[in-house]
Amino acid sequence: MYKIVSIPGDGIGPEVVAGAVAVLQQLSKKHGFELVIEEHPFGGASYDLHGEMLTDATLEACRNCDAVLLGAVGGPKWESLPHEHKPEAALLKIRKELGLFANLRPAKVYDALIDASSLKADVVRGTDFLVFRELTGGIYFGQPRGYDDNRGWNTMVYERYEVERIARLAFEAARKRDGKVISIDKANVLEVSQFWRNVVHEVHKDFADVVLSDMYVDNAAMQIVRNPKQFDVIVTSNLFGDILSDIAGMITGSLGMLPSASIGTKYALYEPIHGSAPDIAGQNKANPIATIASVAMMFEHSFGLPEIAREIYKAIEDTLAQGLRTADIASPEETALSTTDMTAAIVRQLGA
Numbered sequence: 001m002y003k004i005v006s007i008p009g010d011g012i013g014p015e016v017v018a019g020a021v022a023v024l025q026q027l028s029k030k031h032g033f034e035l036v037i038e039e040h041p042f043g044g045a046s047y048d049l050h051g052e053m054l055t056d057a058t059l060e061a062c063r064n065c066d067a068v069l070l071g072a073v074g075g076p077k078w079e080s081l082p083h084e085h086k087p088e089a090a091l092l093k094i095r096k097e098l099g100l101f102a103n104l105r106p107a108k109v110y111d112a113l114i115d116a117s118s119l120k121a122d123v124v125r126g127t128d129f130l131v132f133r134e135l136t137g138g139i140y141f142g143q144p145r146g147y148d149d150n151r152g153w154n155t156m157v158y159e160r161y162e163v164e165r166i167a168r169l170a171f172e173a174a175r176k177r178d179g180k181v182i183s184i185d186k187a188n189v190l191e192v193s194q195f196w197r198n199v200v201h202e203v204h205k206d207f208a209d210v211v212l213s214d215m216y217v218d219n220a221a222m223q224i225v226r227n228p229k230q231f232d233v234i235v236t237s238n239l240f241g242d243i244l245s246d247i248a249g250m251i252t253g254s255l256g257m258l259p260s261a262s263i264g265t266k267y268a269l270y271e272p273i274h275g276s277a278p279d280i281a282g283q284n285k286a287n288p289i290a291t292i293a294s295v296a297m298m299f300e301h302s303f304g305l306p307e308i309a310r311e312i313y314k315a316i317e318d319t320l321a322q323g324l325r326t327a328d329i330a331s332p333e334e335t336a337l338s339t340t341d342m343t344a345a346i347v348r349q350l351g352a
């Protein structure tokens, strides 16, 4: 039995989460596992109901399930609220409360969408790597921080345990992939990066079967667009990962295709990387694939069922190979499917 908390959120969130839930239900029918899906409000939807973006009840539900599935939060309606009430603050809070210290973002290029990439087909074809971004430490959280009229300051600090635990996850993931980890830092300039590098190499002693190399972050930004196929698993700090995972994502084509997982020791949350897309919300136009692929990550990382993850990716690939497209990935001469039709096509492809 798998207990999943579903958090549709705002904008297109409910539309894409409905697609992911339809896929979960199909898989439960097909493989005969029991599925309990509990829906909870978060973000603007929660603010409108309860006056807060993240209630204790939603948080408690997240602590009592096997995995959380999130759509997206935020939108113009809640943008003028004070910072502590904004959806971004609620996202940071849920990650912190659930101890989600690693953000995983795959950069996978689908053959059928190769022309959607901003890079040449030859450069991106076959790209398939996974970025591990440290999520709860580094310069986004370090103290002291602040600014006055004459200066601004932040602190980039990493504790040993913070580096060890994410390095371990990255090495474990590499074992199930092509066995290569590249750790990205700025050790030529930053002491905190030298420390990061030292600790990653110490952890590597337990993973001698995995090949580890280091790369400076400026070079990594270049290499990702020059030759993305050279990467298998990337591990990096919060700030560098924030930037590199966006670059990595965009070479693969559309925002509507990119899933993510945020995982900790006890809990895990799966969500598309895109936002609530207020410009197309409520129009049944959003691409549900990023959220459906997030379910694939859930099967792999939370349920230990990589074969079901592969089944989902294959259903997505086969659906795209038939030429089916939502508006964001369709070329001008192609007819675009609605969110619900794309969902139905993928569910059909999964079979009974």
Ligand code: NAD
Residues within 6 Å of the ligand: 012, 016, 071, 072, 073, 074, 075, 076, 087, 091, 255, 256, 257, 271, 273, 274, 275, 276, 277, 278, 279, 280, 285, 286, 287, 288, 290, 328
């Ligand atoms: P966005 O990702 O919502 O949208 C950017 C563009 O991509 C829009 O044109 C949108 O229509 C398109 N797009 C995004 N997802 C799509 C999909 N699945 N299918 C088709 N097209 C898609 O980013 P934004 O416009 O900068 O932000 C909108 C709101 O979302 C803001 O309130 C922002 O704070 C919030 N946001 C939330 C998250 C999150 O919940 N994790 C992440 C990013 C932004």
